[in-house]
Amino acid sequence: MLLLLQLLIAIFAIYSALRFEEETRLLVPLACLVAMLVISRIDRQRAEKAQARKVFLKAELDRMREKEAGQSKDQDFFLIESLLWPKSEILLIDAVHTIFRNLGFKVTTGADYGTIDRILRIPRSGSTFGLEILMTERGVEGNHAKLQRALQFERGKKEGERTLIIGSTYVHHPLSERERMSDVTPEAMDFLTRHRLIFLSAHQLYQLWQRAKEGSLDVFEVFQRIHSHPGGIFTLKGF
Structure with missing residues (x-):
């Protein structure tokens, strides 16, 4: 979803550079670039959070597997x-x-x-x-x-x-x-x-x-x- 949003912003930035008046032609692509950087950072933070959760859960479930000694199924x-x-x-x-x-x-x-x-x-x-x-x-x-x-x-x-x-x-x-x-x-x-x-x-x-x-x-x-x-x-x- 975030990748699609970045793509749409990039398309809008290109469109504005070709179609808008001279003053707007510079400001809009710059604003789009900032927005894309913010979205990229949010996406990276989400990925890091998901990876941290994955590592955390793996450690907890591995401890349970050892403790239960095969009593639980996958x-x-x-x-x-x-x-x-x-x-x-x-x-x-x-x-x-x-x-x-x-x-x-x-x-x-x-x-x-x-x-x-x-x-x-x-x-x-x-x-x-x-x-x-x-x-x-x-x-x-x-x-x-x-x-x-x-x-x-x-x-x-x-x-x-x-x-x-x-x-x-x-x-x-x-x-x-x-x-x-x-x-x-x-x-x-x-x-x-x-x-x-x-x-x-x-x-x-x-x-x-x-x-x-x-x-x-x-x-x-x-x-x-x-x-x-x-x-x-x-x-x-x-x-």
Whole structure:
């Protein structure tokens, strides 16, 4: 896209040099040259940023491959990237949907509910979650739009339904750093507890997924426990 824009500017510069009056004939090509240099710099910065992300993700995923010792398939690593370092919220939502489906949950879109991303049902149970899925470069703040959407579902929920927010936080940081950071701000924590909304970090979901694949926990039992959580942040302590 940027290359095409540069080409169009170059064509306009040539046209102006041939067609415009003498004073304009010099100024317009000069302005076009400056614009092309600016676009070239932006393009280079984007390429450098993309390369840095590629190197960063490769290092993180290589560490995971070594740690998991062949337990994950290659296609799992795309899900891991989309869950923990998502490029967009759409990719994150798709990753969460796929992971829950692979774990044996019943997952559907939230089309009938309007304000929710997915509906999650625990098999052989009447327990249901309305999932709100978000990503942020920092911890979740109290004014995040997805918290308000979750609250709308909470206020209109039916019997047996709970609101669960899954957040991929600090998406530009390695996992080793995230473990020392708070996933939500104090204001967001107050919002969650006041409205009995449950928060599960994408990192915790990743750990649940891995342990379920190992067979070291009953993931349905864990989510029954989440369903009865009073509100706030759910962690895997005790499992």
